[in-house]
Amino acid sequence: MKFCDLHRQYIEYKKEIDAAIAGVIDKTAFINGPDIAELENELADFSGAKSAIACSSGSDAISLALMALDVQPGDEVLCPAFTFISTGTMISVVGAKPVFVDVDPVTFNLDPDKIGEKITAKTKGIIVVSLYGQCADFDRINDIARKHDLWVLEDGAQSFGAEYKGKRSCALTNIATTSFFPAKPLGCYGDGGAIFTADAEIADRIRMIRNHGQEKRYYHKMIGVNGRMDTLQAAIIRVKLKYFPNEIKERNRVAASYTDKLKNVVHTPLVLKNNLSVWAQYTIRVENRDKLRETLAKDDIPTAVHYPMPLSKQEAFKYLKQGIDFPVSNRLSETVISLPMHPFLSNEEIGFVSQKIKDAING
Numbered sequence: 001m002k003f004c005d006l007h008r009q010y011i012e013y014k015k016e017i018d019a020a021i022a023g024v025i026d027k028t029a030f031i032n033g034p035d036i037a038e039l040e041n042e043l044a045d046f047s048g049a050k051s052a053i054a055c056s057s058g059s060d061a062i063s064l065a066l067m068a069l070d071v072q073p074g075d076e077v078l079c080p081a082f083t084f085i086s087t088g089t090m091i092s093v094v095g096a097k098p099v100f101v102d103v104d105p106v107t108f109n110l111d112p113d114k115i116g117e118k119i120t121a122k123t124k125g126i127i128v129v130s131l132y133g134q135c136a137d138f139d140r141i142n143d144i145a146r147k148h149d150l151w152v153l154e155d156g157a158q159s160f161g162a163e164y165k166g167k168r169s170c171a172l173t174n175i176a177t178t179s180f181f182p183a184k185p186l187g188c189y190g191d192g193g194a195i196f197t198a199d200a201e202i203a204d205r206i207r208m209i210r211n212h213g214q215e216k217r218y219y220h221k222m223i224g225v226n227g228r229m230d231t232l233q234a235a236i237i238r239v240k241l242k243y244f245p246n247e248i249k250e251r252n253r254v255a256a257s258y259t260d261k262l263k264n265v266v267h268t269p270l271v272l273k274n275n276l277s278v279w280a281q282y283t284i285r286v287e288n289r290d291k292l293r294e295t296l297a298k299d300d301i302p303t304a305v306h307y308p309m310p311l312s313k314q315e316a317f318k319y320l321k322q323g324i325d326f327p328v329s330n331r332l333s334e335t336v337i338s339l340p341m342h343p344f345l346s347n348e349e350i351g352f353v354s355q356k357i358k359d360a361i362n363g
């Protein structure tokens with residue numbers, strides 16, 4: 001059994017994916033080929049965002065967005081203490097200061113009640129992660145941001161396709177980013193990402209920064225980077241996007257089945273009313289997490305820990321001297337364990353994993 005079976009998915013769409021790859025090679029349209037603009041239109045349509053800009057990774061998407069928002073050295077940007085590292089490091093990469101906020105114990109997303117105490121005169125915006133595929137509480141967070149004149153960036157690396165009160169992830173905030181890392185709900189065959197915004201001026205700036213700050217060839221209006229997506233990845237994502245709505249349904253089938261079998265055994269994840277998760281991870285909580293992982297590994301059941309250490313404890317962020325008083329993040333990092341999750345997981349496989357967890361927990 002695989003944690004995320006990308007090979008099964010490839011076999012399912014092989015003909016179309018092979019043809020899409022061959023098409024790019026045949027046209028030698030490797031950089032900024034026609035698939036990039038097509039993908040951008042399709043991503044905007046799918047998400048409901050006005051503009052989508054394809055780029056080189058989910059991490060680069062965050063740094064490109066921060067550059068376009070003109071985040072400067074000395075600025076402060078709030079972000080959750082419990083997330084993947086690049087949510088925080090990209091703030092440092094542009095010279096600003098990440099300010100960690102603890103997360104909600106039920107959804108594991110940024111806790112709106114803890115935002116206010118972290119806002120200072122230097123705060124410019126808030127990066128909000130929609131962790132494991134469930135959107136954060138954007139009505140409340142956007143409200144707080146508006147009152148303090150801050151922007152909100154949704155790091156939707158794990159939530160592309162998710163829904164919040166009838167709208168889709170990446171169309172809920174001033175600006176949003178996602179990742180097409182292969183194991184993400186919508187993944188490519190290498191690195192890739194995208195940025196979403198309704199602000200036409202910001203979208204133009206991102207397009208320029210993504211391509212060396214150039215307005216036309218060899219004329220550079222601003223400092224930029226090479227943050228382009230390669231066309232092969234765009235062609236692959238375009239094929240997968242067609243099947244993505246069905247994959248979201250299948251991910252929800254898998255999650256519902258796990259929850260049904262495990263809800264009286266471990267702490268199963270909760271998706272709030274008005275939310276549709278894309279289940280980037282199906283993450284349970286148990287007291288003796290490492291022992292359970294070892295037991296499951298004996299039956300060749302792969303598991304993962306997202307994440308074993310909050311940002312506030314990472315050596316990379318020691319220089320910030322923000323302490324480690326993030327009780328919910330600390331507790332989660334000790335108890336979370338993610339189970340195999342992908343749209344092709346069979347009911348037998350789900351049953352097998354669930355039974356082994358029951359056996360391990362009940363002794």
Ligand SMILES: Cc1ncc(COP(=O)(O)O)c(C=O)c1O
Binds near residue numbers: 059087129191
């Ligand atoms: C929450 C979050 N943010 C950012 C990223 C970075 O994406 P990428 O790996 O495409 O750079 C990831 C990917 O793991 C993520 O999960």
